[in-house]
Structures are given as C-alpha cells and as structure tokens.
Amino acid sequence: MAVKFIHAHHVGAHYNKDDVAKFDTEIEKDLVDRKIANKHTSAKTDDKPAA
DSSP: OEEEESSOEESSSEEOTTOEEEOOHHHHHHHHHTTSEEEEOOTTOOSSOOO
C-alpha cells in the first residue's frame, strides 16, 4: 500500500509534504492513525518498498 504524507516526517528516510511512498500494511496503518499521512492509491506508485 502507499501513503501520501500530510507533512514532513522521517521513516527510515526523510519524506516531505505530499511525497508518496509505499510501506507494508502495519507501517501504513501507523502513519495514517497518527495523522502523518493519508492512504494513497495511484497507478504511478513505484512497486519498490521504502527503506
């Protein structure tokens, strides 16, 4: 799954506001629950997981 960051945050790498990254379900849920990112669905999302 992928998320779009609401504001800058560090998750193994630094992500800026509006960056889109792919994570496993557990990390995605944590980011969404803490209102750091929103779920994102796009055909353009890279298939490689984030570091």
